[in-house]
Amino acid sequence: MTIWFENDKKLPQGRLAAVSYGIVGLIGLLLFGFWNLQVLRTSYYAGMAERNRVRSIPIIAPRGSILDRSGRVLVDNYPSFSVLLLRDDSKLTASLLPQIADGLGMTLSDVQTQFDAAKSLPDFQPIVIKPEASPADIAFIESHRPDIPVLEMMMVHRRRYGENDFLAHAIGYVGEVSTEDIAASGGRLRSGDVTGKSGIEKQYNDALMGTDGLRRSIVNSVGKEVGQLEQQEPTPGKPIRLTIDYDLQSVAEQAMAGKMGAVVALDPRSGEVLAMVSHPAYNPNDFAVRIPRQEWDQLNDDPTKPLLNRAIQAQLAPGSVFKIFETTAMLESKAISPDFKVFCPGYATFYGRVFHDAEKPAHGEMDLHDAIVKSCDVYFYNVGQRLGVDRISYYGTALGLGRKTGIDLPGEDSGLMPSEAWKERVFHEKWYPGETISLAIGQGATEVTPMQIAYTIGGIVSGGVFKQPHLLMSDQPAPEVDFPISESTVDFITQAMYGVVNEGGTAAAVKLPGIEFCGKTGTAQVISTQGKKNAKDKSGLNNHAWFVGFAPRRNAEIVIAVLVQGGGFGAVGAAPIARDIVKAYYDKKAGTFTNPQEYTGNPQPAAATATAQAAPAPAAPPADPSASGETK
Amino acid sequence: MRERSGIRDFDWWMMTLVFAICGISLLEIWSATHASHLAGMQWRQVLWIVLGLVIMLVLSRVNYHTILYQAPLLYMIGLAALVAVLLVGHSRFGAKRWLPVLGEFFQVSELVKLIIIVVLARFFSEVRTDRLLLSDLIKAGLLVGVPVGLILLQPDLGTAMVLVPVAAVGAFLAGLQWKHALFVVALGAMLLPVGWHVLKPYQRSRVTTFMRPEDDPRGSGYQILQSKIAVGEGGFWGKGLGNGSQNQLGFVPVRYSDFILAALAEELGFAGVVITLALYMALLLRLVQNAQHAKDRAGMFLIMGVTAAIGFHVLVNAAMVIGLMPVTGIPLPLMSYGGSATLFVFLALGLVMNVRLRRFVN
Numbered sequence: 001m002t003i004w005f006e007n008d009k010k011l012p013q014g015r016l017a018a019v020s021y022g023i024v025g026l027i028g029l030l031l032f033g034f035w036n037l038q039v040l041r042t043s044y045y046a047g048m049a050e051r052n053r054v055r056s057i058p059i060i061a062p063r064g065s066i067l068d069r070s071g072r073v074l075v076d077n078y079p080s081f082s083v084l085l086l087r088d089d090s091k092l093t094a095s096l097l098p099q100i101a102d103g104l105g106m107t108l109s110d111v112q113t114q115f116d117a118a119k120s121l122p123d124f125q126p127i128v129i130k131p132e133a134s135p136a137d138i139a140f141i142e143s144h145r146p147d148i149p150v151l152e153m154m155m156v157h158r159r160r161y162g163e164n165d166f167l168a169h170a171i172g173y174v175g176e177v178s179t180e181d182i183a184a185s186g187g188r189l190r191s192g193d194v195t196g197k198s199g200i201e202k203q204y205n206d207a208l209m210g211t212d213g214l215r216r217s218i219v220n221s222v223g224k225e226v227g228q229l230e231q232q233e234p235t236p237g238k239p240i241r242l243t244i245d246y247d248l249q250s251v252a253e254q255a256m257a258g259k260m261g262a263v264v265a266l267d268p269r270s271g272e273v274l275a276m277v278s279h280p281a282y283n284p285n286d287f288a289v290r291i292p293r294q295e296w297d298q299l300n301d302d303p304t305k306p307l308l309n310r311a312i313q314a315q316l317a318p319g320s321v322f323k324i325f326e327t328t329a330m331l332e333s334k335a336i337s338p339d340f341k342v343f344c345p346g347y348a349t350f351y352g353r354v355f356h357d358a359e360k361p362a363h364g365e366m367d368l369h370d371a372i373v374k375s376c377d378v379y380f381y382n383v384g385q386r387l388g389v390d391r392i393s394y395y396g397t398a399l400g401l402g403r404k405t406g407i408d409l410p411g412e413d414s415g416l417m418p419s420e421a422w423k424e425r426v427f428h429e430k431w432y433p434g435e436t437i438s439l440a441i442g443q444g445a446t447e448v449t450p451m452q453i454a455y456t457i458g459g460i461v462s463g464g465v466f467k468q469p470h471l472l473m474s475d476q477p478a479p480e481v482d483f484p485i486s487e488s489t490v491d492f493i494t495q496a497m498y499g500v501v502n503e504g505g506t507a508a509a510v511k512l513p514g515i516e517f518c519g520k521t522g523t524a525q526v527i528s529t530q531g532k533k534n535a536k537d538k539s540g541l542n543n544h545a546w547f548v549g550f551a552p553r554r555n556a557e558i559v560i561a562v563l564v565q566g567g568g569f570g571a572v573g574a575a576p577i578a579r580d581i582v583k584a585y586y587d588k589k590a591g592t593f594t595n596p597q598e599y600t601g602n603p604q605p606a607a608a609t610a611t612a613q614a615a616p617a618p619a620a621p622p623a624d625p626s627a628s629g630e631t632k
Numbered sequence: 633m634r635e636r637s638g639i640r641d642f643d644w645w646m647m648t649l650v651f652a653i654c655g656i657s658l659l660e661i662w663s664a665t666h667a668s669h670l671a672g673m674q675w676r677q678v679l680w681i682v683l684g685l686v687i688m689l690v691l692s693r694v695n696y697h698t699i700l701y702q703a704p705l706l707y708m709i710g711l712a713a714l715v716a717v718l719l720v721g722h723s724r725f726g727a728k729r730w731l732p733v734l735g736e737f738f739q740v741s742e743l744v745k746l747i748i749i750v751v752l753a754r755f756f757s758e759v760r761t762d763r764l765l766l767s768d769l770i771k772a773g774l775l776v777g778v779p780v781g782l783i784l785l786q787p788d789l790g791t792a793m794v795l796v797p798v799a800a801v802g803a804f805l806a807g808l809q810w811k812h813a814l815f816v817v818a819l820g821a822m823l824l825p826v827g828w829h830v831l832k833p834y835q836r837s838r839v840t841t842f843m844r845p846e847d848d849p850r851g852s853g854y855q856i857l858q859s860k861i862a863v864g865e866g867g868f869w870g871k872g873l874g875n876g877s878q879n880q881l882g883f884v885p886v887r888y889s890d891f892i893l894a895a896l897a898e899e900l901g902f903a904g905v906v907i908t909l910a911l912y913m914a915l916l917l918r919l920v921q922n923a924q925h926a927k928d929r930a931g932m933f934l935i936m937g938v939t940a941a942i943g944f945h946v947l948v949n950a951a952m953v954i955g956l957m958p959v960t961g962i963p964l965p966l967m968s969y970g971g972s973a974t975l976f977v978f979l980a981l982g983l984v985m986n987v988r989l990r991r992f993v994n
Contacts (some may be wrong), residue, residue: 048864
């Protein structure tokens with residue numbers, strides 16, 4: 001052996017010892033590192049491990065079904081699958097979006113938009129990217145679990161609404177919660193949840209919705225499910241029963257087919273809404289699955305406003321229906337003798353301006369009863385002038401005009417009962433006496449909704465007891481507003497409205513044999529209510545037909561308000577619809593109701609006779625001026 | 633010169649520690665793989681251990697002076713192998729590290745580690761001064777620098793890094809002067825930005841995600857994060873063998889190899905980690921003790937080279953598992969599954985045994 005390593009035993013013992021200390025020190029440092037993770041921060045990492053291995057997929061609670069007054073199903077659910085996008089790991093999810101879009105047959109921009117929109121939500125909340133999964137989608141998700149571990153399926157219950165647009169506006173529709181909804185719900189709502197967006201679905205959402213459960217499964221690192229944890233069962237939403245009568249609703253829907261307007265049928269004794277139609281309507285089933293943006297825009301931009309619930313949101317001049325309010329004011333205030341008579345030459349002159357009556361030849365001498373039956377404008381011009389705007393406004397307001405009826409639906413409009421103070425407040429202008437003349441026959445600024453008409457007329461003919469209309473069946477009596485009306489006034493008004501239908505009045509054509517069907521026609525002028533901007537549109541110039549009817553004459557059981565926009569004269573456009581519903585109502589009571597089809601487009605022999613008897617009706621058209629002060 | 637040493641002169645303390653660590657390793661490899669398609673892997677590791685023991689025995693019979701004498705030749709062979717692997721090596725995971733030998737792929741750099749330990753022991757034992765001269769330090773630096781450069785070309789940052797502490801510990805024991813140490817550290821600091829440009833993109837991302845692993849949890853930060861979760865979730869007593877969800881569900885990356893300590897930490901808890909690291913500490917201190925009793929400086933340098941390499945592996949691997957160091961692919965000696973790495977450790981321990989067996993000779 002060579003010399004270079006011989007006899008060299010002088011070892012650097014000090015430095016070797018230093019290396020030993022170094023080893024102990026470094027191992028100590030490592031142990032401190034493990035102590036930090038395993039003892040000090042173990043709960044933090046345990047939580048992360050839990051999130052790693054446990055995948056939570058909501059089990060959607062089925063929404064409560066909606067029943068009619070006798071328990072018939074109006075709305076229920078059907079099972080379906082939604083595709084969930086997991087975002088625990090948003091970078092991974094983002095990188096997989098093109099594959100996901102491709103596999104689910106969606107556009108990348110659609111997927112990307114949804115993903116971006118959810119950026120503000122916590123990462124552990126999955127989002128629904130495709131609401132209705134096809135069998136191909138399901139196969140795609142199952143077969144790509146290892147390479148696309150961010151897709152999951154969730155069983156959901158979709159809303160199944162009635163055929164076509166049955167009761168669409170009253171029931172409303174459901175939709176996915178918006179980001180704002182989630183923020184406002186205080187943790188109750190999550191992304192992809194379905195909530196009521198309008199109508200009953202919105203009003204009673206809390207009862208209908210129930211509480212979602214949670215399916216918790218153990219997944220491995222490639223997203224494959226390897227086990228199940230105890231699952232949190234969902235609490236289904238409660239079913240609710242409406243006051244709607246399926247049969248009457250069907251009759252009303254059919255009677256309104258192809259028309260624009262609304263029908264409200266109430267039981268004035270309880271406030272129960274028996275039927276409620278708004279046309280044109282939309283198909284709520286389109287909303288059950290996520291509605292495409294384009295379709296939604298179309299519904300919103302549609303000039304016929306299919307999303308508008310005309311029963312509570314169409315605010316129009318009441319036309320001659322208003323004469324009932326004026327009569328009540330006249331009799332109750334005792335400002336004018338009930339024997340007050342006016343000679344009707346077909347027109348009248350007030351404040352230097354000529355106000356025409358709709359009817360020519362002239363009515364001749366009119367008393368109050370005949371003026372209602374024939375709907376004589378000249379008579380009521382005089383009454384209006386003598387009562388004055390304040391008195392009319394006082395009674396109109398007291399009887400329920402200009403305020404919401406309080407029906408259990410979101411978005412009800414209040415209508416408008418003008419007064420001197422109102423005009424001062426809104427327009428900073430004085431009330432012109434000529435306006436009172438228009439007001440007297442339901443033209444001018446006055447606006448009412450069909451719901452209001454049914455509610456107020458129902459209250460008046462029930463002696464001033466105004467039951468709050470409601471759609472939810474309840475054991476409790478509905479709240480009421482009382483404005484007592486004397487027995488003699490009620491008797492007089494119901495007698496006159498009986499005459500409108502049964503004594504050759506403006507609605508003689510809709511007389512029903514054996515039924516004390518009473519009513520009042522109205523024709524609201526478009527030009528004065530919708531403004532002159534529509535003047536070029538010929539169809540828009542067609543008058544709105546009103547009819548309010550009830551039966552029987554005393555202690556009315558049903559009151560019906562009908563509005564047909566562009567329906568022309570109330571007697572022709574609106575009254576037959578009310579007649580059909582009343583007929584169906586009585587047939588149901590008698591047990592002879594079979595099929596709603598029998599009531600529509602299929603006039604009863606009796607009704608046909610009535611039409612024949614009232615042959616002069618078109619020649620001597622009912623009600624309402626063809627020109628009022630407003631039209632100039 | 634006759635060798636009078638026998639099996640009874642073996643370092644049985646050291647072997648006990650080695651077997652204890654291997655026992656824990658087999659247990660954890662079993663636990664990490666028994667429920668997967670890799671089941672039975674522990675038996676292959678047993679084979680590597682047995683093969684390692686045989687090689688260790690053989691190596692311990694060859695006088696280390698003979699080996700040191702051949703250092704220049706070994707150095708040439710080492711460099712040639714590194715060049716060969718760059719030219720004809722087998723690529724895995726984007727790096728050329730493997731040469732096919734006997735139907736298995738061996739990581740050449742594992743062998744080069746050993747050669748460098750031998751070469752540096754020879755070099756430093758020839759330094760006659762008490763204080764290491766700057767010229768000698770530079771020579772040592774060049775001796776290590778060339779293979780480091782070749783290994784970096786593979787690229788294998790981890791193995792290249794291991795050579796640095798081997799040289800550093802050697803220089804320290806050879807009488808490194810503090811001013812030189814400061815100079816080298818300062819030089820290293822200045823070269824760091826240059827080194828950054830030389831790094832491959834995957835190496836850069838490993839460094840950046842090491843700094844902020846939460847930035848990219850599914851990408852390169854995924855491994856570190858999942859490892860930390862496993863360690864942290866283990867708590868003090870652990871989830872029990874075979875019960876760690878991070879381990880069993882596959883969230884811990886290469887849980888039977890580079891990240892086996894994370895799997896162990898999850899299932900056996902802090903208690904298991906303390907025992908394991910204590911075993912490593914005892915093993916390293918036992919190696920230092922052997923160095924202290926070496927017959928000559930050459931033997932001491934040989935043992936301390938091995939100590940530095942094994943100690944560095946333990947330090948870097950454990951620190952990586954708890955997120956204190958970037959992922960460099962450095963396995964935990966005797967614990968991680970792997971043929972080349974296991975054989976390297978036993979070869980290295982064979983050198984130690986060799987030195988020990990000759991401490992009373994002459």
